[in-house]
Amino acid sequence: xxxxxxxxxxxxxxxxxxxxxxxxxxxxxxxxxxxxxxxxxxxxxxxxxxxxxxxxxxxxxxxxxxxxxxxxxxxxxxxxxxxxx
Amino acid sequence: xxxxxxxxxxxxxxxxxxxxxxxxxxxxxxxxxxxxxxxxxxxxxxxxxxxxxxxxxxxxxxxxxxxxxxxxxxxxxxxxxxxxxxxxxxxxxxxxxxxxxxxxxxxxxxxxxxxxxxxxxxxxxxxxxxxxxxxxxxxxxxxxxxxxxxxxxxxxxxxxxxxxxxxxxxxxxxxxxxxxxxxxxxxxxxxxxxxxxxxxxxxxxxxxxxxxxxxxxxxxxxxxxxxxxxxxxxxxxxxxxxxxxxxxxxxxxxxxxxxxxxxxxxxxxxxxxxxxxxxxxxxxxxxxxxxxxxxxxxxxxxxxxxx
Numbered sequence: 001x002x003x004x005x006x007x008x009x010x011x012x013x014x015x016x017x018x019x020x021x022x023x024x025x026x027x028x029x030x031x032x033x034x035x036x037x038x039x040x041x042x043x044x045x046x047x048x049x050x051x052x053x054x055x056x057x058x059x060x061x062x063x064x065x066x067x068x069x070x071x072x073x074x075x076x077x078x079x080x081x082x083x084x085x
Numbered sequence: 086x087x088x089x090x091x092x093x094x095x096x097x098x099x100x101x102x103x104x105x106x107x108x109x110x111x112x113x114x115x116x117x118x119x120x121x122x123x124x125x126x127x128x129x130x131x132x133x134x135x136x137x138x139x140x141x142x143x144x145x146x147x148x149x150x151x152x153x154x155x156x157x158x159x160x161x162x163x164x165x166x167x168x169x170x171x172x173x174x175x176x177x178x179x180x181x182x183x184x185x186x187x188x189x190x191x192x193x194x195x196x197x198x199x200x201x202x203x204x205x206x207x208x209x210x211x212x213x214x215x216x217x218x219x220x221x222x223x224x225x226x227x228x229x230x231x232x233x234x235x236x237x238x239x240x241x242x243x244x245x246x247x248x249x250x251x252x253x254x255x256x257x258x259x260x261x262x263x264x265x266x267x268x269x270x271x272x273x274x275x276x277x278x279x280x281x282x283x284x285x286x287x288x289x290x291x292x293x294x295x296x297x298x299x300x301x302x303x304x305x306x307x308x309x310x311x312x313x314x315x316x317x318x319x320x321x322x323x324x325x326x327x328x329x330x331x332x333x334x335x336x337x338x339x340x341x342x343x344x345x346x347x348x349x350x351x352x353x354x355x356x357x358x359x360x361x362x363x364x365x366x367x368x369x370x371x372x373x374x375x376x377x378x379x380x381x382x383x384x385x386x387x388x389x390x391x392x
Contacts, residue, residue, distance in 0.1 A: 040288060040307055042263040047311045056271050059264030 007072050013052050027069035107172050115168045123160035133373035144295050158368040166210040182328040191333035195221055200270030200314040204280040204305050206359050207371045209322035213329055224274040225250040270312055278305035280355050290352050297377045310339050310347035318358040322366045334358040
């Protein structure tokens with residue numbers, strides 16, 4: 001999967017799961033605020049990442065995520081690491 | 086209306102007093118002293134008394150005479166359970182007897198090489214079970230509100246006692262607990278919740294409990310329904326002759342459907358299990374607030390009940 005394909009998959013998955021307009025999911029937009037995430041939604045986020053991208057997101061990972069671009073970068077790095085194994 | 090405020094009644098002084106009473110005069114003396122204390126609690130804990138009275142009269146439909154007896158029994162049992170907790174924590178475990186229901190099935194779940202979610206309630210004495218999990222105890226994580234956690238921590242420090250489990254403190258202003266829970270499950274550990282109390286009135290599920298609508302926290306049920314791990318309902322109930330009986334109920338797997346959300350289906354299983362326990366041990370219901378009144382501004386609960 002190319003980086004562009006991964007990003008598109010992230011956008012469609014997040015838009016569908018959190019019921020937001022996909023056009024709001026832009027690289028510089030703030031992830032928590034755009035998706036209106038609370039503690040319960042974070043559980044869905046953890047499950048969504050595990051089911052769709054095959055890795056477990058940790059609290060440490062999440063402290064470094066502010067924008068959607070940060071999230072794309074994390075998913076891409078983790079998926080590349082997984083492929084390399 | 087009054088809901089649970091995230092703190093449990095009773096100060097560190099009270100706990101320490103009983104620790105010394107048990108150490109120097111024995112468990113039975115502590116029970117005798119307790120009989121005097123419950124007479125104090127009836128007038129001086131009016132909200133708690135009113136809520137147990139409501140529970141006895143309007144939920145259990147007891148007569149006035151039976152309700153008075155229930156009130157006395159309820160306070161006595163609560164005190165007795167706190168004394169037992171202190172006594173067992175101080176090493177007097179051989180003074181007690183323990184019986185287990187469905188224990189082999191429960192051990193199979195614990196040994197199944199995956200995380201487990203356990204959901205209890207403020208009935209009986211959930212904490213009494215920790216020493217019996219032995220090596221499993223190191224893998225137990227108890228999720229509790231931060232205010233309650235700080236109080237228990239202070240009490241343990243003052244009494245030099247130790248706890249056999251880890252605590253995941255929940256603070257509404259900080260979301261790290263979500264990751265602590267999911268990481269514990271990913272490490273194949275056990276995560277324990279109390280499924281009957283809530284702080285956030287916006288995040289509730291509602292369900293008929295003992296014949297009347299009641300609100301429950303959405304968090305434990307949502308997590309348990311999403312994480313794809315076994316779910317066990319766990320209750321440790323006090324019986325006569327210093328005996329505790331542990332009840333384990335393995336929840337059936339729930340699936341999200343158009344008619345009913347998975348968390349609601351899991352809550353209904355939990356409520357069925359809890360109803361059975363409360364019917365069997367009515368005097369061990371320890372929620373001293375208006376449990377059966379629907380809170381105001383409860384959009385989430387309204388949404389759930391209309392589904």
